[in-house]
Amino acid sequence: MLRNRRTFSSGVQSLTQNKGLADGVSLLLSLATVVKRSPCVDVLTRIGHSIAPNPLNSTPEEAASKEPTPMSERINTESSSQNAQYQPTTPIVAKPAVTLPPPPHNANLTPSSVPSSRMSRLFQYSSLAVGVSLGAVSESLKRSVSFDAESNSSSSLVLSPSNIERIVARLSRMRGAALKLGQMLSIQDSNMLPKEFEHILMRVQNAANYMPDGQLMKVMNAELGPEWQQDRFITFDTTPFAAASIGQVHYATIRPPTSSAAQSSNQSDQPPLAVAVKIQYPGVATSIESDISYLRSLTLMTSILPRGMYLDNTLRVAKMELSWECDYIREAESMRRMRTLVAGMRGVNVPQVIDSLSTEKVITSEFVQGVPIGSIDDIGARMLKLCLEQLFTFRFMQTDPNWSNFLYNKESDTIQLLDFGAAREFPETFTKPYLKLLKAASTRDRAGSIKYSEELGFLTGLESETMINAHLNSLFLLASPFDPARKGTPFNFSNQNITSSVRADIPVMLRERLTPPPDESYSLHRSLSGSFLLCSRIGARVDCASLFAEYAARV
Known part of the structure; x- marks a missing residue:
């Protein structure tokens, strides 16, 4: 994902959380997105749609009696005092269910094979670089003979319309690191990125490509055995209902897992259980290092991002987060852990992992229904509370802000949390x-804000007065919803005008900053900005000061 003077962008929400962020923009830059809804952010609803609804048409087949080996017996179960608190919950005991949820449908998906070997991915990136270079030469020649003032403008030769088409087509096919980087950059304020770059982000993230049947069968045969369809599932829809940067999600039905005490009962009397099966694209996990290297070269070639955005730091964090998201064992453990943590919260739930159908490349969990939370206009306070609770109480957070990772079930008044690939402590x-x-x-405490900005690494203590003033001005504006003087008065996110004020300070911060922000701020601000943007999108009125007071009282 290339962009005028900024960096190649790869993500198209896992991700996000999300999961995007201000590569090198300190707290202010990362938080700046919090207050403004950027066009790039709409893209997040397309990415990381980990376990939500879409299409299916499989023919039911009787599951064999063979009992699959539980993930806990097959996979890494390193012991630690922390993991011990989050052991898999007891198997789902069949309930006298009513009817299964209807198969989800998505008519916008297109089959496209994923380059899975390092050589095939190198070929794709290399040909893209050559194509973009030739496209830039062609655009230069075209402008030299054109009398059109617009075509002879200073707009990017690299990001010409024809090159944008090349980039979108190639990156949509590559998935993985390309989409992840774009996801991280897409959280930025739209005024920081060239319009052509925003267009690439939007197009790539909206591209709904998925593995064709041949590739799908190869992955599933390797993970669950050659007879997986007959032995493990009653029905399995080979067309996914969601596709993202790391994998795609299928709807299926199974016989409910039972406890050993219930195994003697007749399983045929138990109704099928609807599940969501997330399958990782082949080659994505093993090519992270090389993909990031190729993306760096492409980005430097186009000089898309300004110096202040610290490309190398962004790529390093993207590589770390991508490796987490490709580790489905880690994600399953994170789901179980968060399920335990939110158990006491009103109206919040995490689907249960089906251990017997989960491996290093496949995660199966309960299928949950709901609508993307962005369409609900009365739960902004609950989402903001969840964000603060994850950060300051659990210290464990689902950091992909893709709105499709939060579904709202109106009947049960419950928010379902999905996709834990980028969950972190x-x-x-x-x-x-x-x-x-x-x-x-x-509280606009200047001395305290400088002190803790330096302690966290947002400032070095050597910044110019101009930089410090810009930093503090933006910080005070962005923290204004939490002002204790506003306690009891709802903050109207649909009527806020913070963004225009913050935007004026961004050029100063990009020019004057001396250090990139701490690593933790990337995923944190992605999540925090996602919560604010959601409240803004639905026009929520939230008493932010009262919510924050509970946490502020702890320090």
């Missing part, structure tokens, strides 16, 4: 001073 050494920073900023 935050050390108390980060969350405690970060809470102090937000508290200081909410």
Whole structure:
């Protein structure tokens, strides 16, 4: 994903959370997106749609009696005091269910094979680089003989209309690192990125490509055995209902897993259980290092991002997060852990993992119904509360802000949390001073804000007065919803005008900044900005100050 003077963008939500962010823009830059809905952010609803509804048409077949080996017996179960608290919950016991949820449908998906070997991926990136270079030469020649003032403007030769088409087509096919980087950059304020680059982000993230049947069968045969359709499922729709940067999600039905005490009962009397099966694209996990290297070269070739966005730091964090998202064992453990953590919260749920049908490349979980949370206009406060609780209480957060990863079930008044590939912990050494920073900023405490900005690494202490003033001005504006003086008064996100004020400081910060922000801020601000943007999108009125007061009282 290339862009005028900025960087190649690969993600198209896992991700996000999300999961995007201000590569090198300190707290202000990352938080700047919090207050404004960028066109790039709409793209997030396309990415990481991990376990939500879409199409199916499989023929039911009786599942064999063969009992699959549970994931806990097959896969990495390293013991640690922390993991011990989040052991898999007891198997789902069949309930006298009513009817299965209807198969989800998505008519916008297109089959396209994923280059799976390192050589095939190198070929794709190399040919893209050659094609873009030739396209730039062609555009230059065209402009030299054109009398059209617009075509002779200073707009990018690299990001010409023909090159944009080349980039979109190639990156949509590559998935993986290309889409992840774009996801990270797509959270930025739209005014920071060239319009052509925004267009690439939008197009790539909206591209709904999925593995054709041949590739799908090869992956599933390797993970669940050659007879997986007959032995493991009653029905399985080979057309996914969602496709993202790392994998695609299918609807299926199975016989409900039972406890050993219930195994003697007649399973045929138990109704089928609807599940979502997330399958990882082949080659994505093993090509992270090389993909990031290719993307860096392409990005430098086009000089898309300004110096202040710290390309190398963004790529390093993207590589780390991508490796997490490709680790389905880690994701399954994160789902179980978060399911336990939110069990006491009203109206919040995480689907249960089906261990016997989950491996390093496949995650199967309960199928949950709902509508993307962006279409609900009365739960902004609950989403903001969830964000603060994850950061300051759990210190464990689902960091992909893709709105499709949060479904709302109106009947049960429950928010379903999906896609935990980018879930991560935050050390108390980060969350405690970060809470102090937000508290200081909410009261416009200049000395405290500088102190904690330096402690966290957003500032070095050597910045110019111009940079410090721009940093503090943006920080105070962005923390204004938490101002204790506003306690009891709902903050109207649909009527806020913070973004235009913050935008004026961005050029100064890009020019004057001396250091990239701490690594934790990338995923944190992606999640925090996602919560604010959601509230803005649905026009929520939230008493943010009262919500924040509970946490501010801890420091």
